[in-house]
């Protein structure tokens with residue numbers, strides 16, 4: 118890393134130069150940094166908005182899953198079989214599927230060697246279990262915080278290597294030159310304003326214990342500038358999912374994403390319409406999957422002030438056994454799946470949506486009381502649920518207690534740590550006495566920035582990895598996101614170390630010239646927005662609330678085309694007025710931070726909303742985790758076929774795989790409307806060649822070449 122400064126107007130901005138900048142300190146970013154050094158490219162600098170933020174470090178679930186090739190037992194598995202599973206999710210490129218399968222064992226063992234305690238048996242087999250969309254038993258876990266363990270172990274390795282990490286740097290813009298990336302512009306959120314009254318608390322709900330920081334910010338010259346430039350040959354973009362787009366979210370606080378900057382710079386998006394949503398508590402943010410549903414709690418809703426508590430599921434699910442079975446099934450059918458909306462467990466998500474979004478009420482899980490105000494009667498459950506609860510010892514609880522069990526007793530019996538988890542959170546929730554507020558929340562972006570088989574984007578030198586990359590299709594096995602992040606990071610590092618080792622393409626003077634446009638725009642936005650603060654109140658908080666609420670109400674897992682169009686129009690207006698209207702408090706680091714954050718979010722929202730509309734124009738129907746309202750479609754029905762009173766918004770037709778073999782790609786110039794193209798998925802490359810041929814080519818260039 119080499120540090121200089123460059124003058125822009127009256128401002129001296131520090132410029133950090135390195136071969137490769139890794140954005141993001143999550144599981145994917147740390148893996149990339151570790152691999153780059155391992156493969157012989159140690160000239161790296163990492164940059165992040167908060168070292169301790171991100172989904173990998175702060176998110177988890179009942180049993181957070183890592184997906185990998187089968188590495189135990191007698192059940193046959195192969196690279197091709199795993200690739201087929203990934204590919205069968207639909208709208209997934211075959212080369213990415215094969216690479217994710219081929220590097221799965223290598224990346225898994227890399228984590229094992231780094232110290233992630235994946236369980237193995239006495240003879241060393243890494244035992245697996247079956248996860249959703251998985252025909253075998255490829256999943257593994259280290260408990261609720263698998264991805265945090267990955268981050269911490271990889272971080273240790275990066276720290277040992279002495280890789281510099283620049284903290285408190287929000288990505289504002291990419292610096293590009295003739296189709297290649299040459300650098301990055303960041304806002305430094307650690308640089309103080311003139312007044313000392315800007316001490317807002319951190320914007321994360323970090324759940325881990327403090328560890329010593331490794332920030333290298335002290336090495337930057339103190340020029341007083343709030344901006345920082347990075348000059349480089351390559352960027353590995355591990356900024357995570359664009360979580361900041363939605364209000365109802367189970368992404369951890371403080372994970373925002375930076376896809377807007379990449380899209381504005383012309384990086385292609387892919388499958389942007391595809392997200393995952395599911396039931397989650399909102400304070401604290403946590404998926405209520407697994408045992409939280411298998412304990413079969415009661416669902417209640419209230420008015421916004423907490424009054425008028427009432428059950429609501431029975432309005433659409435009046436049959437006791439049917440309602441309880443669907444609640445139970447949500448345990449392992451966690452993400453909303455539109456195929457299960459008509460007569461399966463996903464109707465529960467829709468009924469929660471009706472309460473929260475359409476009726477403006479709040480929804481809570483009540484573990485104190487059985488559903489439908491009746492004693493728990495397991496005989497009315499379907500055989501699958503009854504059998505599971507019997508094997509888990511829940512049916513015997515009745516005799517032990519001398520009376521019918523309650524949801525909290527079933528939860529504590531099956532999974533005491535799940536009960537303790539909420540007790541020990543901040544804010545703590547005692548499920549014995551308190552209601553737990555939930556919503557259908559966004560959890561993961563399956564689509565993202567388009568990559569090839571080396572996780573190289575269309576912008577030369579720019580490698581999106583982890584959740585920022587759009588490597589998944591419509592469905593993916595649970596745990597495949599974490600595998601994909603490690604594989605993408607490894608591939609990008611291999612490619613860079615083999616093919617892109619050179620000095621940054623622009624020398625310092627040339628770089629300053631190239632960066633002048635984005636720097637000038639950022640300086641003007643900052644000056645104009647903060648100057649207006651003299652005459653008008655700060656608008657950043659209200660703006661952030663409005664734009665994220667709009668997305669959750671209009672463009673989450675229920676998308677009425679009219680609602681999506683209205684949201685697109687509104688976001689387009691906000692975006693075009695933004696520079697002239699936004700007001701930010703110059704004395705508040707948080708306000709200045711949000712000034713640039715909101716611009717990034719609006720840019721993402723706009724392109725994503727246009728992608729949804731293009732999907733509909735292309736004849737797309739409900740698929741994956743999204744229900745598109747269709748007046749010619751069907752409403753969900755109970756098993757006896759009787760009519761239930763449901764909003765017309767839920768009328769839909771299934772896509773049924775019609776668009777599985779094509780991919781929607783998007784590109785934007787940052788000004789007009791984005792362009793779209795639909796192309797066939799890239800096929801799976803042919804099976805491995807014979808050893809001698811592979812070896813001969815390997816001796817030439819390590820087989821680091823286009824697939």
Ligand SMILES: Cc1cc2nc3c(=O)[nH]c(=O)nc-3n(C[C@H](O)[C@H](O)[C@H](O)COP(=O)(O)OP(=O)(O)OC[C@H]3O[C@@H](n4cnc5c(N)ncnc54)[C@H](O)[C@@H]3O)c2cc1C
Nearest residue numbers: 141142143145166171172173182288357374583584596599
């Ligand atoms: C509740 C929950 C449960 C999940 N469970 C599973 C599971 O069981 N299995 C599975 O495979 N996946 C799961 N996922 C998804 C998976 O956790 C994520 O996809 C993965 O952790 C993303 O890793 P990453 O390194 O790409 O990004 P992250 O870990 O999110 O890291 C992003 C990094 O970029 C930084 N950053 C973000 N925005 C900016 C910006 N604008 N400027 C500068 N820096 C920025 C962040 O601070 C952070 O350091 C789950 C996700 C959630 C939310």
